Amino acid sequence: MINRTVKSLGLALTLLAASVSLYAKNNVVVIATGGTIAGAGASSTNSATYTAAKVPVDALINAVPQIKDLANVSGVQALQIASESITDKELLSLARQVNDLVKKPSVNGIVITHGSDTLEETAFFLNLVIHTDKPIVLVGSMRPSTALSADGPLNLYSAVALASSDEAKNKGVLVLMNDSIFAARDVTKGINIHTNAFVSQWGALGTVVEKKPYWFRNTLKRHTTSSEFNIEHIKGDQLPVVQIVYGSDSMIPDAYVAYAKAGTKAIVNAGTGNGSVASYIVPTLKQLHDEQGIQIIRSSRVAQGFVLRNAEQPDDKYGWVAAHDLNPQKARLLAALALTKTTDANEIQRMFWQY
Template identity: 80%
Template sequence: MKKTVTALTLALGMLIPFTTFAKNNVVVVATGGTIAGAGASSTNSATYTAAKVPVDALLNAVPQIQNLANVTGVQAMQVASESITDKELLSLARQVNDLLKKPDVNGVVITHGTDTLEETAFFLNLVVHSDKPIVVVGSMRPGTALSADGPLNLYSAVALAADDSAKGKGTFVLMNDDIFSARDVTKAINIHTNAFASQWGALGSLIEGKTYWFRNTSKRHNKNSEFNIENIQGDSLPLVQIVYGSGNMLPDAYTAYAKAGAKAIIHAGTGNGSVANYIVPTLNQLQQQGVQIIRSSRVPQGFVLRNAEQPDDKYGWVVAHDLNPQKAKLLAALALTKTKDAKEIQRIFWDY
């Protein structure tokens, strides 16, 4: 909170100062999702319709947030997050960027469906040049459910966005009292409220409106990013697609995506991003045709080692490091707005 001396009162011949506390200004940008969902009854915690409740109703349901900050709301869109495309993602990033450029806005909270929440948060982490807090928040239960988690998550997200100590630490995901880095958080459970996790741990916790920090992220983000939403034109990104690794694969998915115009393919391989020996010729052929091949892993923890399992240097392939396939897809798309050189794309994956 910012302390400002507002008046001096003269009483009994003595000058007695008193103070008030100026609250920060936080904008809640609503996009839909479960946090804006409604079920048929209070016992429906897993079956419901997402993206029904408008932003004003969300804010009015948690009046306590006005004790944390001066909070206003913007309805950016109203959609279940699995239906978000490049068009919505880019539009949201531009809206958030424009809001944060305003001197009287101290932080932004984005309410979002949990299915692709991690992707939106990571994208904002890469393209919005601001050191002001950006907090992406959702819920696993609709607001109509018994023990709904959305109201407390929203309260905590506003508290984080209003906290000056959150400046410069990157874009956050706030769920279930945990503060995660947008870079390495992922949805790990699909029905429980402790749905989000990071193999590297939370950045901190937010309890009863107070922030507790434990670590920072070491990767490039926001103001330090070479990507900037202001330099991205149009409403689409270079096409990148994911192929899921398994036993007894066919090459058809890779070739079909290439024919559809994919500029890069994320191979969500087994183990260390492994590629079956009978698939290697197809990937090499595509790479020689200009399609970037990026080895990620379907395994939720660990990271892909370069030149392990496959001779990446020899083939001109890229490894996704510890980014999961869906985040590798976003970073690859952004990288392709700058370069088609595999070595430079690999450098970008190391940096971010």
């Protein structure tokens, strides 16, 4: 009789534990960095004229009390800045804070509120240097919190839903904007005045509808746990200097030369079309590469498509690198990280194929 009672009690406890586990909420940390989602305008009709980075993290969380039904949410104020003012110093600092948090067993997911202007760069950088399978979701807004039909609250709600979902594990760093889930690698800001501002030429990974993520594709490029870059191996608060020159007609070589004098280690040429370089600029770039060892990365100012190696320019002959489908701003980040490991153009090209 006693044995039967003990067994029954044990079964009841097992079922209770399973029930508690089934309904237990994950722990999500919201890391605030500023941006429009934390912005405030003079009136509710100011959706384009406002001051960014005014609302602190606790106020952001409290403004959407429904997120506490999704997860146990806590907040960290990492930065309070408009995202166009973020430098490598802030990127490295943020990455180290994220890295410290994802190591904690008590943290199941991360949401980073961020200005939309450079959200794609921060997302891509974290995608390359943070080694975790836990969801990391960047979110922003196109309208300040004080505007009519502000998009920030629902974006934040959906981001927390995504970061608390076990289905979001091991998918790399994600961006949640306007109900769409994007891969950090290929998302970009495509328009500056509408709430559907973020796009990917390869399409969204999925969507969040009424707090549930729905998935339709995955990213095959290396990221997070499979990356050869690691924030723990990067010292100091600066990356190798990489700068971008925007291609057009009637260019002059002075910008390239000035960047070389300023100590840049690589130049991303945001060329026309297929990463084209004007014939009268080619001698300058060859000289900078051959005589000063500056890496030349051919990207494109065109929003879609990709740069073909040895098309338009003989990259093999010149020792230049094709950025593939990475836009100039993401090419800058990958080139900077690559230069922490090598100055071999062939190795850098491999990285551009794989990431």
